[in-house]
Amino acid sequence: MKKPELNITPFVDIMLVLLAILMVSVTMSTYQEKSVNLPEGSKTTPAVKKASINIVITKDLKVFVNKQEFSLNDFLENFNLKYGNFNKNALVYIAADKNIRYEYFMKVYAAVVKTGFTQIGLLTK
Template identity: 40%
Template sequence: MDEQYLWEDKPELNITPLVDIMLVLLAILMVTTPTIVYQEDITLPKGSKSVKKVQDNMLEVRIDKHKKIYIKNTTYDYKIFPDSFNLLAKQYSKKDTSVFIRADKDLSYESVVYILKSIKEAGFTKVSLVTNG
């Protein structure tokens, strides 16, 4: 009967302390991992010794909220801008020159499109609107 009593006793494994320890280790790992900074020593290659191309083929058109148009140091009137710009455009290579339009945010869409259309009609193909974003 003693032998039978030994086999009836089922051992129970108490895993609560093990789970507690694992949760503490997991919490420590989760807290410390974001603060670890990995640093690799990287030697970047040297760039070419060529000179950076100066962007002379760029034209900037600025329009204020009163519809005054500025190109370099010259001021143009909104109503006669297409004619004035056609005269100015003769000085530039229209295929290679980029035109950037900076317009005040209070201008109507129609006013900005009018300037854009005038520049396109003058023969420029690289025309962009500049935003603050």
Template identity: 30%
Template sequence: MRLPRKEGLNIVPLVDIMLVLLAIVLSTASFIAHGQIKVNLPESSTAKVEQNDKKVIVTIDSLNNFFIDGNKIDKNDLKDKILQIDDRTQVQLVSDRDAKFSSFMEILDILKSKNHENFTIQTEMIK
């Protein structure tokens, strides 16, 4: 007497579909922006690269929007946020070359009013 053969679930088509979906997800994921702020930096022939573990990045984009560490901040809250920064923390100023100079000076005035002299201005190095 023969035992009945157990019919199983054929998972080969399921694996094929999952691999195709994985390939689609991985290929489209490379085209998604990583949320970085687009800034066209001014050029400088004397630019230096400085490394500091403790820093805050203040960015001005081409539309004169302010960002602190990548988070958009209202112009009215800008002074309060900058005044909360510790004096030992390095402030890295990143300004788009098309941004208004007055926006850049606003940040410098706030830093100067609190006697914060630990800041750098990020530029693009001329090769």
């Protein structure tokens, strides 16, 4: 009399297929875009625009702050004096020519941070 053999290969195949289906369905439900019904905004109250400071560094190391021109050394010395009392929650945007040395950009960035501004954006193309 032969001993009965237990063949678990079909069982393992089925379990692997179920595991793959489970992994795909969980991923799809997690990353599926949710629809949100947003409330209407007030049409009588205009939005308040935050003040912003725009800094542009040109390839010849001229620094423009809201269209006012500085040399790099003048900027580093005078930014804190001119904008030290400005609202520290203001948005500061820095745009630099791609051909300037990184250290010059970092000097301008450090001067802005040292003055106390925390919302600093770097502009790119």
